[in-house]
Amino acid sequence: MSVGERESTHGDRDHVQSLERGIAVLLAFDEEHPEPTLAELSRITGFSRPAVRRFLITLERMGYVRGHDGRWSLTPRVLSIGQHYTASHALIEVSQPHLLRLAEETHESASLATLDGDDAVYVARVPVRRIMSINVSVGTRVPAYATSMGRVLLAWAPTPVVDSVLHRRPLRAITPSTVTDPSALRAELARVREQGWAVVAEELEAGLLSASAPVRDRSGQVVAALASSTSVGRSSRGELQRRVVPLLLETAARITAEFGGRA
Amino acid sequence: MSVGERESTHGDRDHVQSLERGIAVLLAFDEEHPEPTLAELSRITGFSRPAVRRFLITLERMGYVRGHDGRWSLTPRVLSIGQHYTASHALIEVSQPHLLRLAEETHESASLATLDGDDAVYVARVPVRRIMSINVSVGTRVPAYATSMGRVLLAWAPTPVVDSVLHRRPLRAITPSTVTDPSALRAELARVREQGWAVVAEELEAGLLSASAPVRDRSGQVVAALASSTSVGRSSRGELQRRVVPLLLETAARITAEFGGRA
Numbered sequence: 082m083s084v085g086e087r088e089s090t091h092g093d094r095d096h097v098q099s100l101e102r103g104i105a106v107l108l109a110f111d112e113e114h115p116e117p118t119l120a121e122l123s124r125i126t127g128f129s130r131p132a133v134r135r136f137l138i139t140l141e142r143m144g145y146v147r148g149h150d151g152r153w154s155l156t157p158r159v160l161s162i163g164q165h166y167t168a169s170h171a172l173i174e175v176s177q178p179h180l181l182r183l184a185e186e187t188h189e190s191a192s193l194a195t196l197d198g199d200d201a202v203y204v205a206r207v208p209v210r211r212i213m214s215i216n217v218s219v220g221t222r223v224p225a226y227a228t229s230m231g232r233v234l235l236a237w238a239p240t241p242v243v244d245s246v247l248h249r250r251p252l253r254a255i256t257p258s259t260v261t262d263p264s265a266l267r268a269e270l271a272r273v274r275e276q277g278w279a280v281v282a283e284e285l286e287a288g289l290l291s292a293s294a295p296v297r298d299r300s301g302q303v304v305a306a307l308a309s310s311t312s313v314g315r316s317s318r319g320e321l322q323r324r325v326v327p328l329l330l331e332t333a334a335r336i337t338a339e340f341g342g343r344a
Numbered sequence: 345m346s347v348g349e350r351e352s353t354h355g356d357r358d359h360v361q362s363l364e365r366g367i368a369v370l371l372a373f374d375e376e377h378p379e380p381t382l383a384e385l386s387r388i389t390g391f392s393r394p395a396v397r398r399f400l401i402t403l404e405r406m407g408y409v410r411g412h413d414g415r416w417s418l419t420p421r422v423l424s425i426g427q428h429y430t431a432s433h434a435l436i437e438v439s440q441p442h443l444l445r446l447a448e449e450t451h452e453s454a455s456l457a458t459l460d461g462d463d464a465v466y467v468a469r470v471p472v473r474r475i476m477s478i479n480v481s482v483g484t485r486v487p488a489y490a491t492s493m494g495r496v497l498l499a500w501a502p503t504p505v506v507d508s509v510l511h512r513r514p515l516r517a518i519t520p521s522t523v524t525d526p527s528a529l530r531a532e533l534a535r536v537r538e539q540g541w542a543v544v545a546e547e548l549e550a551g552l553l554s555a556s557a558p559v560r561d562r563s564g565q566v567v568a569a570l571a572s573s574t575s576v577g578r579s580s581r582g583e584l585q586r587r588v589v590p591l592l593l594e595t596a597a598r599i600t601a602e603f604g605g606r607a
Contacts (some may be wrong), residue, residue, distance in 0.1 A: 084463035097402040103363030104406065108428055115432035139360040143367065144461070155429045157458055157465035165371055166418045169378035174479055181473060195420055196405070202420035207471055210444060213406060216437055218430060219482065220423030310411030 098110035099136075106132060107134040107145060107159065111124045116152040118126055163220060166204075172296070173205050175340045180307075183332045187325055189311045190217075193296070194230040196238060197222070199246050201231040201306065212285055222337045226252055227259050229281040229293035229307035236273035237295060243270065259284040267312055278326050279319055288312045292321045294329040301343035307333045362399075369399040369424065370408060379415040425485060429467075435559070435568060436468045438603045443470045446572060446595045450588055452579075453480075455571045456559070459495040459501060460485070462509050464494035464569065474550055475575045489515055490522050490531055492544040492556035493569035497513055499536040500566035506533065522547040532541060541589050543581055551575045555584045557596040563602035570596045 109125040110117065117311055119137065123130045137153060139148045144158045161192075167173050176193045184189040184207040193205040200222035208217070217222065225231025225246055235243050252261040273279040278294045291310040293302040309325050372381065372388040375446055382400065386393045400416060403409045407421045430436050439456050445469040446454040456468040463485035471480070478484065488494025498506050515524040523529055534540045543559045554573040558566040572588050579588075 095398050095401045096405065097362050097366055097398050099360050100366030100399060100402050101406060103360055103366070104425070107425065110428050110432045112434075115434065135358050135360050136363060138358045139363050142359065143364060155432055156459045157429060157467055158482070159429040160426040160465065160467065162367070163423040164375050164481065165568045166420060166422040168375045169373045169418055171375075171378065177479060178474060181471060185472075190445075195421045202423065203425065204420055205349075208444060209448075211441060217442060218427065220420070220427045222424070274348045274600065316351070340347045 101121070102126070102132070103136045103139065104337050106133060107140060107155070109151075110146075116154045118151055118329070122153065130131040145237065165221075167211050172336070172340050174300075174304075176205050176296070176307075176336050179332050179336050179339075180205055183207075183307070183309060183328060184209050186328055187309050187311075189309050189315075189325075190197050191312070192217075193229065194234070194306050194308065194310045195304065196231070196234040196242070198227060199225055199249070201225045201228055201234055204305070212310060213289055215286075223285060224253075224255065226261075227255050227284040228308075229279040229291040230308045232270060232273050232279040232281060232306075233293040234303065236270045236279070243267075255285055256283055256287055258282065268325045270338070279332060282318050283313070288314065290316055290318065290321055292325050292329055294326070294333040297337045297341065307336065365389070365395070366399045366402065367395060370403060370607075373409075373416075373418045379417045380449065381414055382416070385416065403404060411589050412554075419425070430482075431537055435599070435603050439468050439559070439570075439599050441566075441595055442595050442599050442602075444469055446470075446471050446570070446591060449591055450547070450574075451542060452572050452574045452588075454572070455480075455493065457497070457569050457571065458567065459494070459497040459505070462488055462512070464488045464491050464497055475573060476552055478549075486548060487518065489524075490518050490544070490547040491571075492542040492554040493571045495542040495544060496556040496558050496569040496571075497566065498540070499533045506530075518548055519527050519546055519550055521545065542592060543584050543589070545581050546576070548550075551577065555579065555588050555592055557589070557592040559596050560600045560604065570599065 106122060107124050109122050111298060114121060119130055119133055137146055139150060145156055146153050146157050162212050180191040190209045191207045192203050195202040203217060203219055203221045206219055225235055235246060242293045253263050260269060280292045282290050290313060291308050293306045293308040296305040296307055298304045307329055307344055309329060318326040350534050350550055352574055359477050369390050370386060372385050377384060379526050381398055382393055386396045404411060408417050408419055422541055423510050443454040451472060453472045454470045455466050457464040466480060469482055472492045478568055488498055498509060510526040543555045553576060554571050556571040558588045559568040559570055561567045572592060
C-alpha cells in the first residue's frame with residue numbers, strides 16, 4: 082500500500098496526511114535524536130518503517146536530510162524553510178539595523194517578537210550575551226503571559242486572543258514571581274497599554290529582567306514587540322525603566338515609522 | 345481526485361509527491377509574495393487550485409499558515425522547523441558563547457558555517473553591523489568558492505566534493521576580484537590547508553573582507569568554518585591577518601576542544 086492510498090483515512094478529504102506526516106519526520110530530529118536510524122524514526126513518529134523510509138527518500142531528494150551508515154541527519158537546507166517566513170515579513174528586515182543599534186547602545190541583547198497562539202516567538206534577535214538558561218534564537222517560543230514581549234503583544238491584542246491565552250488553561254507559575262492570576266494579568270495588561278511599555282522581572286527565569294515596547298503597522302495595529310533583556314546582576318527594574326525604556330520607545334517608533342511608511 | 349491518488353504519478357513509488365508539493369507551497373511565500381491568494385499560489389507552484397487549497401488547509405491545521413480575507417501568510421511556527429536543525433547539531437550550541445565573545449573582541453560580526461552542496465551556509469551568527477548588501481541570517485547560503493568560510497570548508501573537504509564544486513559548472517565572477525579559475529582555486533585551497541586559515545577580500549561583494557578558520561570534530565574532521573567579517577573602510581587584509589586571524593584560530597581551537605570533548 083502506498084503512502085498516498087492512506088490520504089483519506091484521516092477522516093477528512095481536505096487533509097493531506099502525507100504532508101503532515103512528512104513534516105513530522107523532519108521534526109523527529111532533535112537534541113535527543115540528532116542522528117536517528119529508520120527504526121528510531123519509526124518509533125518516534127509512530128509511522129511504519131516503509132512509510133518513514135519513503136518520507137526519508139523524498140526528503141533526501143529535496144536536500145533536507147542525509148543518510149550515512151544507516152543513520153539520518155538534517156542538512157542546513159532545513160534552515161531555508163524558516164527564511165521564507167523572514168523574507169515574507171518585511172518588518173523583520175526593517176527592524177534589523179535598529180536591533181543592532183539598540184544592542185550597541187544598551188550593551189544587551191535586543192529582540193523582536195510576535196504573538197503565535199499562547200507564545201511570544203522571537204522573529205529577530207541580536208544577541209550580546211547569554212542570560213537565559215535556554216538558548217534563545219530566532220524561532221524560540223516563550224509563554225506570552227510571563228514575558229515583557231508577551232505582555233506588550235497581549236496588551237493590544239483583540240479580546241478573544243487575550244481570553245484564550247489567560248483562560249484556556251490554568252497558567253503555570255514558572256518561577257515564584259510569575260503572575261498567574263488572570264485578573265491580576267488583566268490589570269497588568271491595562272497598565273502596559275496605558276504606560277506604553279512593559280518591564281517584567283524574573284517571571285520566566287530567576288535573574289532575568291526584560292523591557293518591551295510595541296511596534297505598529299501603518300494602521301496603528303501592534304504587530305510586534307521590541308525587547309531588551311538583561312540580568313539582575315547587571316541592572317535593576319528601576320534602571321531598566323529609566324535607561325532602557327526610553328531607548329526602546331524611540332527605537333520602536335523608528336521601526337514603526339519606517340515599516341508603516343512602506344508601500 | 346484526491347491529492348493522495350496522485351502519489352505515484354512521479355514515476356517512483358518511493359517518492360511522496362504530496363510531501364514535496366506541500367513544502368513547495370510553504371516555500372512559495374517570499375519577499376515577492378508575502379500574502380498570496382490561493383490563485384497566486386496555484387500560479388507560483390503550478391499545482392491546481394483544489395490541490396493548493398488542500399495543502400493550505402493542512403498547513404493551517406498544523407499552524408504554519410494563516411488565512412485572512414482570501415490571502416494567506418506564514419506564521420512564525422515556520423521558524424521552528426529550522427530549530428530542529430540547530431537542536432540536532434550540538435556544535436551550534438557549543439559555538440554560541442564563543443561567537444559572542446569573538447564578536448565582542450573584534451567588534452565585528454562572527455559566524456559559523458557548514459558546507460551544503462556548492463554553498464557555505466550560515467548556521468550560527470552574532471551580527472554586529474551590517475556590511476553585506478544581502479541580509480545575512482542563519483540559513484543564508486553563499487557560494488563556497490568566493491568566501492573565506494567556503495574556502496576553509498573546501499580546503500579540508502574530500503576530493504570528490506571539491507571536484508564537484510569547482511567543475512560541475514563554470515564559476516561565475518561575482519565581483520571583478522572573484523577567483524574563478526579552478527586551478528587557481530585549487531592552489532588557494534592548498535595554501536589555506538597549509539597556513540590553517542583563509543582571508544578573502546572582495547570576491548563576494550565589493551568592500552567585504554572576511555577571515556575564517558576550521559572547526560573540527562573529535563575525529564579531526566573539519567565540520568564547520570568560523571568567520572569574522574568586516575569592510576575595507578574599517579580594516580584591511582593585512583590587519584585582518586595580524587589582528588583577527590589569531591583570535592579566530594584561538595576561538596576555533598576552543599570550540600573544537602569543547603565540541604570534540606563531548607560524548
